[in-house]
Amino acid sequence: MLDAARLRADFPLLAAAGGARRVIYIDNAATTQKPARVLAALDDYYRTSNANVHRGAYALAVRATEAYEGARERLSRFVHAWAPDGVVFTRGTTEAINLVASAWGRANVRAGDTIVVTAMDHHSNLVPWQILCQERGATIRMVEVTRDGRLDEEDFRRALERRPRLVALPYVSNVLGTINPVAELTRLAHAAGALVLVDGAQSTPHLRVDLVALDCDFYALSGHKMLGPMGSGALIAKPAVLDAMPPYHGGGEMIKRVWDDHASYAALPHKFEAGTPNVEGAVGLAAAIDYLEEIGLEKIAEHEAALAAAAVAELGRIEGITVFGPQDHRAGVVSFVYGDIHPHDLATILDQDGVCIRAGHHCAQPLMRRLGVPATARASFYLYNDLSDVSALAAGLVKAGGLFGHVPA
Amino acid sequence: MGTSRPEPALVALYQDLILDHYRRPRNQGALEHPTHSVALTNPLCGDEIDLDLEVQDDVIQDVRFRGRGCSISQAAASMMTQVVKARPRSDALALAERMTAMMHGDAGAAADRALGDLRALAGVAKFPVRVKCALLPWNALKDALKS
Numbered sequence: 196m197l198d199a200a201r202l203r204a205d206f207p208l209l210a211a212a213g214g215a216r217r218v219i220y221i222d223n224a225a226t227t228q229k230p231a232r233v234l235a236a237l238d239d240y241y242r243t244s245n246a247n248v249h250r251g252a253y254a255l256a257v258r259a260t261e262a263y264e265g266a267r268e269r270l271s272r273f274v275h276a277w278a279p280d281g282v283v284f285t286r287g288t289t290e291a292i293n294l295v296a297s298a299w300g301r302a303n304v305r306a307g308d309t310i311v312v313t314a315m316d317h318h319s320n321l322v323p324w325q326i327l328c329q330e331r332g333a334t335i336r337m338v339e340v341t342r343d344g345r346l347d348e349e350d351f352r353r354a355l356e357r358r359p360r361l362v363a364l365p366y367v368s369n370v371l372g373t374i375n376p377v378a379e380l381t382r383l384a385h386a387a388g389a390l391v392l393v394d395g396a397q398s399t400p401h402l403r404v405d406l407v408a409l410d411c412d413f414y415a416l417s418g419h420k421m422l423g424p425m426g427s428g429a430l431i432a433k434p435a436v437l438d439a440m441p442p443y444h445g446g447g448e449m450i451k452r453v454w455d456d457h458a459s460y461a462a463l464p465h466k467f468e469a470g471t472p473n474v475e476g477a478v479g480l481a482a483a484i485d486y487l488e489e490i491g492l493e494k495i496a497e498h499e500a501a502l503a504a505a506a507v508a509e510l511g512r513i514e515g516i517t518v519f520g521p522q523d524h525r526a527g528v529v530s531f532v533y534g535d536i537h538p539h540d541l542a543t544i545l546d547q548d549g550v551c552i553r554a555g556h557h558c559a560q561p562l563m564r565r566l567g568v569p570a571t572a573r574a575s576f577y578l579y580n581d582l583s584d585v586s587a588l589a590a591g592l593v594k595a596g597g598l599f600g601h602v603p604a
Numbered sequence: 605m606g607t608s609r610p611e612p613a614l615v616a617l618y619q620d621l622i623l624d625h626y627r628r629p630r631n632q633g634a635l636e637h638p639t640h641s642v643a644l645t646n647p648l649c650g651d652e653i654d655l656d657l658e659v660q661d662d663v664i665q666d667v668r669f670r671g672r673g674c675s676i677s678q679a680a681a682s683m684m685t686q687v688v689k690a691r692p693r694s695d696a697l698a699l700a701e702r703m704t705a706m707m708h709g710d711a712g713a714a715a716d717r718a719l720g721d722l723r724a725l726a727g728v729a730k731f732p733v734r735v736k737c738a739l740l741p742w743n744a745l746k747d748a749l750k751s
Contacts, residue, residue: 535627537674539649540618543731547611556650569672570650594610598618599675 197490197498199581205230205486209579219550219587224369224397224528224557224575226419229483233422236482237475247471249448259474266477267464273484274395274414275405276431280463283437284477287428288396289319291415292363294430294467295392296323298443299361299413306332309359311389313338313346314565315368318558320394320415324363333360340565344371344520351380355387362389366398370557370573371520372503372528374402381411390436396420400577401499401526403492412436418476423483427476430467437463444469495578499527502576502585509589515601516592519566527576530557533592536599538572544598545591552588616727617734618675625721626675631685633668640751644744646736651677655744662693669741676725676734681741683721693749700742707735 203209206228209218220228246256248263264279271279285291304310310324314337321335328335336354339347346364355362362384366377381391392413398404400421406414413436418427442449442460446469451459460466487495506529510516515534533541538554545552553573556563563569574588595601610618638656645652651673658666667685671678684703688696703722706713707729713719714726728738 539651539674539734539737540676543617543734544610544614547614554649569652594614598610598614599623 196501196581197494197578199498199579202490202579205232206579207231207234217549219548219580219584221574221576221580221584221588222551222553223400223577223580224420224573225553226425227400227422227577228579229422229424229479230486232486233424233479233482237424237479240475240478245474248474249465262478263472263474266481269481269484270429270477271431273404273488274399274416274431275407276414277407278434281432281434281437283430283432283464283467284472285415285428285430286426286473287417287419288317288394288415289417291413291428291430292320292392292394293323294443295413295415295432296327298440298467299390299436300324300327300331302441304328304331304333304360308333309336309354309357310334311336311338311351311354311357311359311362311384313351313364314340314561315344315346315371315373315559316363316365316561317369317394317396318560319396320363320365320392321561337561338364340371340562343522344368344373345524346373346375346380348380352383355383355389358387359384359389361392363392363394365394365396366404367401367526367528368520368562369397369528370530370559370562370571372525372530372575373521374398374524374526377411378409381409385410397526397528400487401492402496406431418480418483421480421483422486423480424476426473427480434463437467440467442469443467446470448472490578496526498578499576500525502580502582503527503529505582505585506574506576506588509585510592513589513592513596515596519571527580528573529575530571530573532568532571533595534599534601536595536601538570540599541572541592541595544595545588548587548591548594550584550587550591613727613730617731619724619727621721621724622675622679625679625682629669629671629678629682631668631682631689632670634670635666635668638668640748642744642748642751644740644747646673646677646740649673649737651737651740653677653681653741653744655681655741655748657745657748659693659749664688664691664693664696669744671741673740674734674737676728676737677740680722680725680738683725684741684745687718687720687722688745696745697749700746703742704739707738 244258246259248260339350391411393411395416399416414431419425449469519530542554635656640657653671709729
């Protein structure tokens with residue numbers, strides 16, 4: 196396992212000492228803390244390189260543009276994308292998916308068409324497709340999950356019989372931690388004539404992503420879930436697919452020439468980046484990638500799998516706790532319920548010991564319905580967590596059990 | 605760290621009376637002929653309440669609720685139905701103001717016997733993120749009486 200205590204020293208919020216209560220942050224599927232190096236990169240950008248990009252007649256603007264385009268190349272290499280031109284910076288996963296639903300969807304989806312989604316998709320990979328389908332008279336087909344929290348592959352094959360225009364699915368479930376066999380599912384979807392959009396919000400921070408090997412058409416990610424700044428993220432697509440799409444937002448930066456009543460558009464990726472971009476976000480994201488690469492995504496994945504396994508085992512020893520999700524192929528996300536104690540009550544009680552967990556529907560209401568619960572409690576681990584955090588979680592839950600008369604406190 | 609002894613604030617929050625209302629809610633269900641019905645959700649945490657009132661001659665003759673959510677929101681709903689039943693509309697609205705004041709730490713409100721079992725919820729004031737849970741049924745009541 197990683198030396199998490201040493202890594203925490205790199206994170207000012209987690210390393211806070213001098214009277215401050217230690218924060219045991221295990222809500223990493225929601226967002227992650229930032230290493231000092233990322234904060235320094237943001238600071239350094241504004242102190243040394245700030246100017247508007249792509250229009251510089253002076254050296255400072257060239258420096259800003261190089262920082263921004265350098266971040267694009269860094270991200271492209273990190274996920275083994277097809278080409279840097281296929282990397283469009285967005286505010287995050289949600290905007291990336293909305294870009295595809297809006298620009299690709301309006302040009303390609305017609306009445307009677309089908310869009311396939313899954314019952315473990317986050318609302319951000321469901322609602323944009325609902326809006327598109329309602330507008331176009333198309334249909335949503337939701338693939339079911341199995342009782343142990345996997346995608347039902349039989350149902351997936353049945354859904355493909357409808358010859359959908361696109362299949363949208365998560366690489367890793369933000370509730371169950373399930374790691375979906377995305378390469379295999381993409382192959383099946385392509386054979387049925389569908390494009391594939393993969394929600395990479397929960398996979399990119401935690402495991403080695405190889406987009407050329409996955410062969411999906413669109414991949415969306417958020418910088419803030421991988422140690423980067425909020426408001427950073429990207430849509431990464433096969434350049435040919437992206438190039439054939441009409442633009443998303445109109446404005447500056449995305450045009451080639453503009454006449455009174457029409458315009459021609461810039462080449463990729465700028466065609467999809469109207470307006471002044473979030474240069475600071477891209478620069479911070481690149482610094483986060485450098486940090487993650489120095490540790491190694493394989494080691495991070497192994498570390499988190501060990502923490503999740505320990506959490507599943509410790510929680511399993513507390514009578515009344517039900518853990519959701521599969522036994523294997525699981526990322527560092529552990530969702531559970533505890534008897535009749537509502538997840539919000541668990542979160543309040545754990546917060547007294549500085550333990551930060553998420554309680555609620557996790558933006559996955561269709562999945563909650565299938566699990567038969569209105570909400571779950573969720574612990575989600577990252578590189579700076581260790582077994583003592585798992586113990587703090589378990590101790591807090593035993594305390595909650597005592598308060599609610601489940602177990603002696 | 606690692607201790608499982610609950611802090612006094614937690615013990616006050618999750619006292620027996622509150623857990624009793626959570627587990628055995630009073631006036632649960634639907635009214636056959638409600639004069640006022642309101643459904644309210646806290647979109648942040650998903651707590652839900654459906655409140656039915658039967659108001660005649662400006663008096664709340666009967667009240668029932670269906671709810672889903674944390675112990676605080678559900679206990680608050682159960683306790684609220686007890687204290688507003690058979691009260692004039694204006695009294696119920698005044699109690700809603702007392703309850704809101706108590707949730708913002710008003711000690712005078714917390715000592716007001718008119719709030720009945722609801723005084724057990726005074727400890728919620730120490731947990732600012734949970735105040736909205738305790739006020740959810742009261743906001744539903746205010747919406748219903750205004751409708």
